[in-house]
Amino acid sequence: MIADQRNSASLQTRHFIFILVAVSVALPLIFKIGLPLKVTAEVQGAYDFIDELPEGSAVIFSFDHDTGTLPEMIPLAEALLRHCFKKNLKVLGLALLAEGAAVGDDNFRRIGNEYNKIYGVDYLFWGYRPQVTVAILGMGENIERVFPADYTGKDLRSFPVMQNIRNYHDIAAVITVADGDMPVSWVHYGQARYGVKVIPAVTAVMATTIYPFLQSGQVAGLIAGLRGAAEYEKLIGIPGKASRGMDAQSSAHILIIGLIIAGNIILIRERRRKRS
């Protein structure tokens, strides 16, 4: 009986917190506040690296995520793709997770159309390959051996964008849009073995895994989470979904800080009451 009462009380508290979080996110989305956003050094580093690439350089986008993290992955991919297309870089794409293939192809065509880019001439999507290690190492020797055809099944050699591109020597950077530790594999097998520059665009959860590689100079920048995407959108001057979500992010964080403080005050009071 007592256990049931406690359970029902904790459920009510839980539901109350869910509603508060939902409201704290929904209100700033509907009524914009426009809080200032500062660009961090790691995002600036990634932006500068891409911005300084000469026109016509080739970059690979690796969509290493599934669909569960799209709210973070799509703003990251969109901001980076817009920058690359704006800079007239050759944009090549692949996916090392199956679900990333459909998302990557859609992103390429949508953002490519925004900049009037032609498939096969300015950009190309190769598709999905399993076995991360084999795929990354294989492309270091010969990309066509790993991807003989593009996502639609056409011979890779038939596309003008693939002229003079054989392996990582012809690639300026690999941008890995990832929700797991795939950037670590890119560092292990792409950067360490072949010296290709790696730029991770990852979910916020993965940021602390990647920071040691940033400090050691093994990655050329880091863009993490919706916040990283918003910073990148600010740098390219095209506000998107990430920028619009930043007010909501700040509002929810303030609420959570408040809840943590309130929870600790309640805990300390209860402890004192028990002692007395």
Add this chain to the structure above:
Amino acid sequence: MDIGVTVGALLTLAIYSFLYRDNPYYKVAEHILLGVSVGYFVVTTITSTLVPKLFESIIRNGNFIYLIPGLLGALMFLRFSRRLAPVSRIPLSLIIGVGAGVAIPANMQAQIIAQVKATMLPLGSISNIIIVVAVLTVLVYFYFSREHKGIIGAGAKAGIYFLMIFFGTTFGYTVMARISLLIGRLQYLLGDWLGLIK
């Protein structure tokens, strides 16, 4: 209103209904997600890997050497047979052997040598001092051959504080990521579906 957007919105609400309590709507949405994910994965693997890399290589291009990996891959399915299951260990041992052979030097180079090199820093700035002290004290914390007393105890205690800071940072980033997912879903529900976000 786009029917696809409405279906997506209703499935989102069905999943979020679990926050109140487990219910049939949540179960239906969860099963649809699982079914679609597995179906998509199987089709993608067949169309983008098995057909172009294996079947076309053998049948169209006459590369019969591909029969060997094809056969090894097929042997993996013998795991479903109680009598022939040990045969499936042949391709598995090959994968493990090759995987370890490739991974060990790569790990050594990228995770150990490069990372150790990155901690050999001139102690001319506060951030460099913090990096060096944090690495040393955390290593002391994981040194179990001597009792954590005296200078080793003090070092280990400092190591714990650095680890706590790391865990706190990771938790903070996790909260940020989860809120980002909620923002994405609410942008979809309030913006794409209901048109409340201008």
